Ligand SMILES: NC(=O)c1ccc[n+]([C@@H]2O[C@H](COP(=O)([O-])OP(=O)(O)OC[C@H]3O[C@@H](n4cnc5c(N)ncnc54)[C@H](OP(=O)(O)O)[C@@H]3O)[C@@H](O)[C@H]2O)c1
């Protein structure tokens with residue numbers, strides 16, 4: 001049985017358009033409607049036939065939906081929710097895909113006080129954005145975390161869970177606050193660090209930009225991929241998950257200082273011990289199918 | 303014309319074995335000899351036919367060579383050079399592949415005061431190590447940096463340069479000290495940061511190891527690849543290139559503090575500006591063929 005029959009997607013970027021493609025692939029009888037604030041994106045979405053209907057207002061997109069998924073930057077969730085408030089059917093379930101959950105849950109509850117809300121975060125993505133960046137298999141073998149607040153209708157939670165499983169994801173439920181701390185270390189801090197080091201390298205005077213680029217295969221290039229991610233999305237993530245990000249950053253800085261001291265005082269054993277410990281983490285990630293075992297990210301050998 | 307006819311490789315790990323394979327592929331008439339301190343590695347090298355001859359002592363490996371390449375961890379370069387000093391032919395050129403050049407140049411000059419030395423660093427690698435990790439195309443479209451000291455025989459430099467071009471690399475020459483600063487930012491600091499964040503994540507109590515692994519697709523997994531690199535090699539790199547690494551680390555830490563303040567004081571514009579600037583660097587790296595354009599590192603779409 002289909003968990004939902006009429007799905008509306010608000011925000012047709014990487015994630016929204018991937019959901020649309022995945023729904024088409026896995027649940028082809030579902031009626032799909034979509035809306036994006038950007039007229040150009042709506043045009044593209046129409047041209048590539050992303051949904052059955054691309055509406056010109058958010059209200060028109062949700063009029064008939066039994067599931068509405070907000071796929072906009074986390075800082076825009078409140079606005080996007082307010083924009084559908086008047087037209088949202090009373091029995092529709094509202095969900096989102098935001099990368100932070102506490103702030104989004106608050107924004108959605110304020111904008112839609114009477115709606116059934118089941119927040120979700122598919123832990124999957126690439127560095128691209130926009131409607132043409134999406135693809136149907138993005139969520140395959142990836143986790144999708146639901147963070148419903150206490151008292152949410154269990155049937156609604158179950159339906160959203162089934163929806164994500166149908167798209168290929170494995171579903172986990174946790175509290176929004178815990179989600180935000182877990183993602184602060186596994187996603188937000190890595191992005192913050194990658195942005196920083198790419199900035200640091202760009203600002204050096206004695207090492208030219210051309211040198212940084214030429215010799216990037218020594219490790220730097222991997223950071224640039226992450227640091228090419230969408231600026232709006234990530235600005236919103238850092239501001240919305242401020243406390244958890246700052247806390248993880250504090251721990252990271254302390255550990256970095258310890259390593260700095262180890263280098264300064266020639267403590268090779270300390271370095272060696274840490275570098276040995278970190279190998280095991282990689283092994284587990286590969287074993288659990290969260291990354292490719294291919295060396296060098298499977299980059300072409302020629 | 304072949305730049306060298308009899309090449310000896312000391313240290314048959316990732317880089318040494320890749321050179322052996324590349325020589326076989328590109329200059330099949332070259333006589334190849336090899337030696338590694340580890341008897342097991344020598345056994346493996348013999349079993350896979352890596353060289354024409356795998357010697358049981360470093361002296362025997364270089365007896366007849368016109369090029370000797372030291373492919374051992376940078377902290378072992380002095381020892382490896384001393385071990386061949388007595389048997390090195392007077393007209394042989396000595397080179398190495400160490401990731402830092404000032405300390406290695408010093409160690410080699412002390413161990414082999416009369417030899418012709420042309421230090422080199424192929425900026426190419428993977429996170430694997432050992433003789434079976436190597437492959438013949440590792441150096442294709444990558445840079446190889448030569449750092450000969452003043453007064454080195456230009457003919458020797460030219461021959462080493464030709465050697466690397468034959469293996470598919472593009473050759474650049476610079477001063478050892480400048481090399482060490484360029485690589486500190488493009489390779490050494492990225493590795494240091496990756497090791498640190500993987501360590502930080504492993505030490506958290508409220509976020510379990512299992513959660514870190516499950517949700518690593520949000521960005522963290524990319525860091526674990528780099529943090530799976532060889533502990534001995536990297537301990538040596540950080541201790542050998544201490545000053546440059548500590549200096550780059552200092553700049554990085556300052557930039558990270560600035561970002562921390564921007565998050566704390568809600569300065570979204572500052573974040574947005576940096577995140578926009580960093581995208582351009584990625585574009586250049588891809589344009590110049592130093593990385594794949596494939597999104598998400600071209601990870602399998604299913
Ligand atoms: N990218 C990832 O790796 C990833 C992974 C998991 C979750 N997420 C989350 O998914 C959400 C979307 O990210 P994305 O990567 O898909 O971003 P994206 O490709 O930039 O798409 C976002 C789209 O939403 C539109 N939009 C902005 N405000 C809107 C509003 N009020 N109403 C309707 N449309 C609006 C944007 O239009 P404009 O261009 O005009 O602003 C844009 O077309 C974010 O909350 C993000 O945190 C992202």
Ligand SMILES: NC(=O)c1ccc[n+]([C@@H]2O[C@H](COP(=O)([O-])OP(=O)(O)OC[C@H]3O[C@@H](n4cnc5c(N)ncnc54)[C@H](OP(=O)(O)O)[C@@H]3O)[C@@H](O)[C@H]2O)c1
Nearest residue numbers: 313315316317339340373374375376378400401427431432
């Ligand atoms: N990996 C990279 O990405 C990369 C890139 C460019 C340059 N480099 C440089 O290349 C060099 C080798 O790195 P690698 O990645 O090939 O390391 P590797 O795979 O660990 O191989 C190094 C080999 O050298 C052997 N060895 C150690 N001391 C020796 C000695 N005194 N005499 C003879 N053999 C000795 C080691 O044996 P044991 O196992 O017994 O110690 C090991 O088999 C390092 O200087 C590194 O900085 C590495």
